[in-house]
Amino acid sequence: MKTFAEFGLEPKVLQAITELGFEEATPIQEQAIPLALTGADLIGQAQTGTGKTAAFGIPLISKIAREEEKILALVMTPTRELAIQVAEEIGKLTRFKGLRSLAIYGGQDIGRQIRGLKKKPQIIIGTPGRLLDHINRKTIRLDDVQTIVLDEADEMLDMGFMEDIQTILKLVPEERQTMLFSATMPPNIQRLAQQFLKNPQHVSVIPKQISAPLIDQAYIEVPERQKFEALSRLIDMESPDLAIVFGRTKRRVDELAEGLQKRGYSADGLHGDLSQNQRDAVMRKFRDGSIDVLVATDVAARGLDVSGVTHVINFDLPQDPESYVHRIGRTGRAGKEGTAWSFVTPREMDHLHLIERVTRHRITRKPLPTMAEAIEGKQRITAERLLAMVEEGGELNEYKGIAIQLLEQYDSVQLLSAAMKLLTGDNKDTQVELTPEDPIRAKRRGGKNDIRSGRKPNGGYGGNRTGSGTGGGYKGNRDSGSSYGGGYKGNRDSSSGSTTRGGYSSGYGSNSSSGGYKGNRDNSADRKPSARPSSTSTRPAKREDYDI
Ligand SMILES: Nc1ncnc2c1ncn2[C@@H]1O[C@H](COP(=O)(O)OP(=O)(O)OP(=O)(O)O)[C@@H](O)[C@H]1O
Ligand SMILES: [Mg+2]
Numbered sequence: 001m002k003t004f005a006e007f008g009l010e011p012k013v014l015q016a017i018t019e020l021g022f023e024e025a026t027p028i029q030e031q032a033i034p035l036a037l038t039g040a041d042l043i044g045q046a047q048t049g050t051g052k053t054a055a056f057g058i059p060l061i062s063k064i065a066r067e068e069e070k071i072l073a074l075v076m077t078p079t080r081e082l083a084i085q086v087a088e089e090i091g092k093l094t095r096f097k098g099l100r101s102l103a104i105y106g107g108q109d110i111g112r113q114i115r116g117l118k119k120k121p122q123i124i125i126g127t128p129g130r131l132l133d134h135i136n137r138k139t140i141r142l143d144d145v146q147t148i149v150l151d152e153a154d155e156m157l158d159m160g161f162m163e164d165i166q167t168i169l170k171l172v173p174e175e176r177q178t179m180l181f182s183a184t185m186p187p188n189i190q191r192l193a194q195q196f197l198k199n200p201q202h203v204s205v206i207p208k209q210i211s212a213p214l215i216d217q218a219y220i221e222v223p224e225r226q227k228f229e230a231l232s233r234l235i236d237m238e239s240p241d242l243a244i245v246f247g248r249t250k251r252r253v254d255e256l257a258e259g260l261q262k263r264g265y266s267a268d269g270l271h272g273d274l275s276q277n278q279r280d281a282v283m284r285k286f287r288d289g290s291i292d293v294l295v296a297t298d299v300a301a302r303g304l305d306v307s308g309v310t311h312v313i314n315f316d317l318p319q320d321p322e323s324y325v326h327r328i329g330r331t332g333r334a335g336k337e338g339t340a341w342s343f344v345t346p347r348e349m350d351h352l353h354l355i356e357r358v359t360r361h362r363i364t365r366k367p368l369p370t371m372a373e374a375i376e377g378k379q380r381i382t383a384e385r386l387l388a389m390v391e392e393g394g395e396l397n398e399y400k401g402i403a404i405q406l407l408e409q410y411d412s413v414q415l416l417s418a419a420m421k422l423l424t425g426d427n428k429d430t431q432v433e434l435t436p437e438d439p440i441r442a443k444r445r446g447g448k449n450d451i452r453s454g455r456k457p458n459g460g461y462g463g464n465r466t467g468s469g470t471g472g473g474y475k476g477n478r479d480s481g482s483s484y485g486g487g488y489k490g491n492r493d494s495s496s497g498s499t500t501r502g503g504y505s506s507g508y509g510s511n512s513s514s515g516g517y518k519g520n521r522d523n524s525a526d527r528k529p530s531a532r533p534s535s536t537s538t539r540p541a542k543r544e545d546y547d548i
Contacts, residue, residue, distance in 0.1 A: 002030045004058075007037065012096035013062055017054075020092055026051040027205040033058055041197040042179040043189070046205040047212045048329020049305070052181045053089050056149045060123070061094050063147060063177075069120040070144040074172070076128055076165065078155040080105040080276065081283055082303040086151060087125040099123060104140070106130040107276030114139050128156060128164040135171065145172045150192075152302045153180040154322070157188045169196045183329060184210070184322040209361045211325050215312075215332035218366045219342040219352060224436050226368075227343050228256075231315060232263055234341060235293065236374035239381045240311035242286065244330050245295045248316035248437055249547040256315060257295040259432035264425050267293035270300055272548055297548035301327045309333070314342035317351055317440050321358035341366075347439040382424045 001024040004017045025033065028046035036042055036059035046052055060073050075090070077083045087103035094101060102116045104126035110133070117139055124131070124140065134140035148169065150156065156165060169178075178197050180189060185204075193200055207213070222230045235243065245260075247253040250271040257269030268282045268291045286294045287306055294300065295315075301323055309331045318324050324342075331338025342363065344352045356363055389396075406415055 001025065007033050007058075009058065009062060010097070012098075013058065013093065015096045016093045017058070019095065020054075022051075022054065026055075028052055028203065029055045029058070031203045031205065032056070035201050035203060036060075036177070036179060037062060039063075039177050041177060041200040042203055043185070043193055043197070043200050044179065044181040044203045045185050046183065047207075047210065048183045048326060049212055049333025050205065051334070052183075053086055053151070053303075053305075054093065056151070056179050056181055057086075057090050057093050060147050060149065061090065061097060061099060064099055064122050066098055068122050071122065071124055071140065071142065072144055073123045073147040073149075074131075074142065074145050074168075075123070075125040075149040075151060076131065076156065076168070077125065077151045078127065078159055078161070078302055079299055080107055080127055081270075081279065081300065082151065083125050083127050084280075084283075085303065085305060090123055090125060094123075101125060104130050104134060105276075107279070110134075128161040128168060131168060132164050135168065142168070142171045143173065145176060147177045147179070148172055149179045149181065152182050153192065154182050154184055154186050154189050155302050155326075157192065162188075162192070165192070166195075184325060186322065209359060211359050211361055212329050212332045212338075214335070214337045215328050216337070216339045216364075217328065217342075217361060218340070218364045219344050220366055220368055221346060221349070222343050222368055224345050224439070227315060227345075228259055228432050228434055230343060230368055231256075231313065232260075232265075233369040233371065233374035234313065235260075235265060237369040237377040238311060238339070238341075239377050240292065240339075242289065242306065242309045243293045243311035243313060244300060244309060244327075245293060245313045245315050246301065246318065246327050247295060247297060248318075248440075250297060251435060251547075252316065252437060253295050253297050255434045259434065260293060260295065262430045262432060264430075265293055266291045267295055270294060270296040272297065272299050298323055298327070299548050300330070304330055305333060306330070307333075307336075310338060312338065312340045314340070316437060317342055317344060317348055317355070319440060321355045324355045325359055345439050351440050378424050379420065382420050386420070386423065 003024055004014055004022065007025075009017075026046075027050065028044060029051050032042060032044050032052075032055040036056065042056075044052060044055060046055075056075070060075070064072050075083075075086055077086055083103045083105045087101055090101045100119055100121040101123035102113070102119075102121040102125070104113055104117075104124055106127055106129050108130075110130075113130075113134070117134070131140065135142065150165065156162075178200075180193060180197070180200075182189070211217070220230060220234075231245065245256060245267075247256050250273050253269045253271045257267050260267035268285060270279060270282045274282070282291070282294070285291045289308070294306075298318065301318070303326075312328045312331045314324070314327060318327055328338075328340035331340065342352070352363065
């Protein structure tokens with residue numbers, strides 16, 4: 001392993017890297033950084049959570065002089081949340097060097113972005129749709145761009161951004177450096193690369209299995225109708241610090257988040273129909289631990305890096321193996337361990353086997369958690385919370401009088417059991433009905449089913465995307481203070497975890513989100529309204545359902 005000093009980086013960048021707590025370069029960084037510093041075009045592939053952002057971010061910022069007042073680097077990402085996150089990481093890396101970077105994405109007030117652009121940032125990180133909007137308004141000019149990065153390039157193509165990306169790339173001077181990064185590399189990427197990259201160097205760190213190694217993967221075979229009960233038991237049994245539950249559609253996510261809240265969990269939903277304000281608020285709550293369960297569509301599958309995510313649960317199986325790899329990659333990041341669970345209905349077993357084949361990884365079958373296991377898990381957490389309060393020496397004097405009185409009259413075991421029962425907040429009786437989803441049908445994959453080799457056959461799914469709207473309605477602002485990877489790191493051990501694991505009792509009461517955002521279904525993410533003409537893509541549409 002190399003240290004960052006060995007790359008010959010300037011002191012201010014090294015200082016920022018040290019500040020981020022990076023001691024050694026990850027394998028993709030070790031390979032990509034020296035090459036990228038030579039100015040070569042790159043295609044970088046490495047497992048989820050292995051530091052691809054810094055692998056392109058460090059060379060990108062190293063090339064820029066502080067006094068420049070032009071846009072010299074452009075990073076494109078498929079989702080708004082990812083644009084925000086990458087902008088934060090680049091912001092941290094340029095902290096001492098003092099470069100200006102700005103995130104540009106749909107859903108945020110365009111006037112605010114224009115004001116930001118007037119400060120002459122050298123680095124723009126954005127989603128293609130809104131970038132193009134600025135380009136057309138002439139508020140962004142790309143004439144001086146020297147470096148372009150496409151993060152999650154394959155996903156951007158799948159989302160129908162091919163044309164937008166091509167338009168944008170054509171506006172950037174030919175003498176530039178172009179880099180593509182992702183954990184998966186299907187063939188349409190090769191086409192894009194052929195068209196826009198010059199003699200690209202492939203940098204890939206891909207061991208035998210494509211998914212990140214530190215993720216323990218399991219599945220539970222469960223009929224559609226029992227999935228919610230299974231989820232509730234699983235969460236109780238596992239008591240995750242932070243979990244992401246993936247649902248297939250926006251409606252599913254709404255219903256799941258609402259159902260979990262009703263049952264007393266501290267959960268909230270994220271999908272493309274929420275206003276940007278709501279999306280930001282949910283992400284902020286998840287990042288700072290004030291909710292423990294993020295229920296999301298695939299809008300959260302790519303690139304998101306939230307420290308402390310211990311569990312990913314595929315409530316619905318994803319449509320394709322690539323999505324599976326990215327979804328479960330939200331845990332087990334940066335050398336940490338994680339657990340991924342998938343619910344598989346009996347009719348979806350083929351689909352599960354396809355995922356196993358393509359990812360070259362056996363997923364362990366586990367039984368549905370029993371009620372006893374669920375209760376045991378909940379009791380453990382309640383006991384932990386109780387003990388944490390005792391050990392922290394919380395202010396208990398006001399309660400001691402009544403405690404002594406009660407103990408004189410009642411048996412201590414009886415009393416403590418009753419208190420624990422109250423604290424555990426058993427809402428098991430609350431009925432939750434979900435609208436059933438059809439089982440995922442296994443997609444026919446001709447040729448070699450190997451995402452690592454990049455040979456991914458054309459999907460057989462034409463169109464049928466339901467999302468519409470191009471991220472209009474520039475609602476919302478995001479305040480800049482939110483923190484990615486911020487102050488709660490290292491503070492999620494079991495005792496403090498129990499303080500954030502609200503919902504089993506009172507006191508975490510801001511779970512108000514489930515209302516409000518329904519009925520706003522046309523304001524989807526930056527996703528394009530319908531499948532692009534197939535002439536621009538090897539696959540007309542990847543997913544049967546673009547309802548994320
Ligand atoms: N050299 C390093 N040492 C320690 N931590 C690192 C290092 N490089 C990156 N990280 C941290 O690892 C985490 C994952 O990094 P990053 O988000 O860049 O992964 P990624 O490879 O882009 O994953 P994905 O495929 O999911 O997008 C981040 O929290 C990042 O700060
Ligand atoms: Mg990434």
